[in-house]
Amino acid sequence: MNFKGKKQPARRDEAPSELIHRFKTNPLLFIGTVIILLCVTLAFVAPPFMEGGSPELNFGSYNKTPITWMPGNYFAQVQEAAARENRIPEQPQTDDPMAEQVWRRTVDSITYQVWRRAFESTVIHLGILDEMAEAGYKAPEGLVNKRVAQRPQFQEDGRFSPSRYRQLTRAVRMSLWREDQENLAKERFQQDILGLQPSSREEDFIAAMASPQRSFDLAAFPFSSYPNTEIIAYIQANPALFQVTHLYRISVSSNEKEAQQILQALRNGTSSFEDAAKNQSQDSYAEKGGDMGLKMVFELATEIPGAQDRETISQLQAGEYSPVVKVPLGWAFFRANTTPYPVDTNDSASLDRIRSYILEFERGRMENWLIEQANQFIALANTEGFDAALSAAGQERRRIGPLPVNYGNVNLFPSLYRNPVQEAAGGAYSENFWKTAFFTPLNAPSKPIVIGDTVLVLFPFEETAADAEMAGSIKTRYASWLMDHTQQSVIAYFLANKKLRNTFLETYSRYFLSSNDS
Numbered sequence: 089m090n091f092k093g094k095k096q097p098a099r100r101d102e103a104p105s106e107l108i109h110r111f112k113t114n115p116l117l118f119i120g121t122v123i124i125l126l127c128v129t130l131a132f133v134a135p136p137f138m139e140g141g142s143p144e145l146n147f148g149s150y151n152k153t154p155i156t157w158m159p160g161n162y163f164a165q166v167q168e169a170a171a172r173e174n175r176i177p178e179q180p181q182t183d184d185p186m187a188e189q190v191w192r193r194t195v196d197s198i199t200y201q202v203w204r205r206a207f208e209s210t211v212i213h214l215g216i217l218d219e220m221a222e223a224g225y226k227a228p229e230g231l232v233n234k235r236v237a238q239r240p241q242f243q244e245d246g247r248f249s250p251s252r253y254r255q256l257t258r259a260v261r262m263s264l265w266r267e268d269q270e271n272l273a274k275e276r277f278q279q280d281i282l283g284l285q286p287s288s289r290e291e292d293f294i295a296a297m298a299s300p301q302r303s304f305d306l307a308a309f310p311f312s313s314y315p316n317t318e319i320i321a322y323i324q325a326n327p328a329l330f331q332v333t334h335l336y337r338i339s340v341s342s343n344e345k346e347a348q349q350i351l352q353a354l355r356n357g358t359s360s361f362e363d364a365a366k367n368q369s370q371d372s373y374a375e376k377g378g379d380m381g382l383k384m385v386f387e388l389a390t391e392i393p394g395a396q397d398r399e400t401i402s403q404l405q406a407g408e409y410s411p412v413v414k415v416p417l418g419w420a421f422f423r424a425n426t427t428p429y430p431v432d433t434n435d436s437a438s439l440d441r442i443r444s445y446i447l448e449f450e451r452g453r454m455e456n457w458l459i460e461q462a463n464q465f466i467a468l469a470n471t472e473g474f475d476a477a478l479s480a481a482g483q484e485r486r487r488i489g490p491l492p493v494n495y496g497n498v499n500l501f502p503s504l505y506r507n508p509v510q511e512a513a514g515g516a517y518s519e520n521f522w523k524t525a526f527f528t529p530l531n532a533p534s535k536p537i538v539i540g541d542t543v544l545v546l547f548p549f550e551e552t553a554a555d556a557e558m559a560g561s562i563k564t565r566y567a568s569w570l571m572d573h574t575q576q577s578v579i580a581y582f583l584a585n586k587k588l589r590n591t592f593l594e595t596y597s598r599y600f601l602s603s604n605d606s
Contacts, residue, residue, distance in 0.1 A: 176195055220274075225273060298500075306487075308543070311455075338351075385398070404428075511540070514539045515539045533547050
């Protein structure tokens with residue numbers, strides 16, 4: 089089945105027929121040739137399973153059917169075809185270690201993509217056969233026999249040659265018969281799922297979805313415009329959260345007792361904090377003598393998860409030690425280098441850090457403020473006009489459209505992503521955006537819409553129908569779009585199916601990455 093977006097093996101009447109001929113002539117030589125071909129194709133990255141034992145890899149299962157690579161099977165055929173299309177570049181003849189490193193990364197990337205593509209194609213192959221079996225479909229024996237008889241290797245003077253057919257062992261003949269049986273099942277699946285053509289009435293219905301189209305002016309209130317005065321007001325309302333302290337830390341991953349012993353030695357004066365940190369601490373601050381630098385209290389949350397512990401440590405006076413507390417890496421204690429002091433609200437770097445904190449943890453505060461600014465804009469637009477409101481807000485006129493309702497960014501229709509206003513692009517996947525855009529009366533400002541990190545106000549000023557050229561284009565492209573969309577949906581269905589037990593990464597890592605690293 090030829091799924092777009094997935095590299096498939098060569099057609100079965102080309103390369104596979106030659107493989108079958110070679111298998112027929114000398115099966116043992118055929119298997120050896122496949123193994124050698126794989127080694128040559130993948131250069132030095134051939135997996136270590138080739139060295140002794142059965143040349144077979146298991147990558148999971150689909151509805152309990154194993155997904156295996158072994159010479160000559162479907163997985164191997166797809167993998168070999170992909171390897172031929174994506175050949176390993178020649179190793180550079182140079183002493184430059186950087187060039188060697190780039191080449192090795194390229195080899196690793198190509199090898200991974202080849203095997204991943206073959207794995208996914210095999211999953212889809214098994215998934216289709218499983219669906220057809222559950223549907224109760226089995227290719228008629230007569231049709232399978234006819235397909236086998238039409239294979240090129242059995243033709244002589246344009247007719248089926250029984251003598252050529254009998255030259256193969258029963259096992260090989262049965263293998264070919266089953267292969268054609270599977271091919272016929274897959275072809276039937278393709279006809280049923282992908283072979284339906286839309287009617288002219290369906291094309292007309294889809295084309296009609298391009299109307300009506302609206303054009304909009306808009307005003308944008310980005311979160312980045314949230315003023316420093318509001319940040320300072322938040323600091324003043326939550327002073328403890330933004331106190332600054334300079335801490336040192338020693339942490340150990342073994343046990344609490346070891347941390348207590350180090351702390352006691354420091355309290356007794358038998359060791360300096362900096363020496364103990366460099367020699368005994370087990371975190372990223374050890375090389376700096378335990379120096380964590382200046383921290384605001386809110387920034388300690390990831391370092392000290394316990395709220396009570398964090399409050400205690402943030403209030404340490406200069407020179408004081410904290411008790412041993414639990415931290416993500418194990419156990420730690422802290423020493424204050426300074427007494428805590430209020431953050432400098434004139435320091436732009438500190439305000440930027442606090443702005444990021446508010447955006448992440450107090451986003452609603454920013455959003456409410458910006459919506460209020462948008463509501464003031466709307467009130468002015470209703471009395472003075474949209475252009476006057478833009479001027480008062482210090483914004484220039486920006487325009488999007490004409491656009492139909494295109495929820496989900498369907499590429500049959502004009503898209504928000506193809507419009508010049510970047511802030512509006514996220515509205516493509518927002519139901520609220522489209523409802524607001526098309527329910528707001530013409531020549532009136534919309535209610536505020538939050539899209540990503542921006543609050544928008546739309547002003548629909550024109551509504552038209554799609555012209556004949558656009559409607560004709562949609563009708564022309566619809567059948568192709570429908571097939572592409574269906575193919576991608578089928579691929580996604582099988583690759584995310586609960587019947588799939590996917591161990592690709594584990595198997596690939598075991599047999600490829602470990603061997604490359606050794």
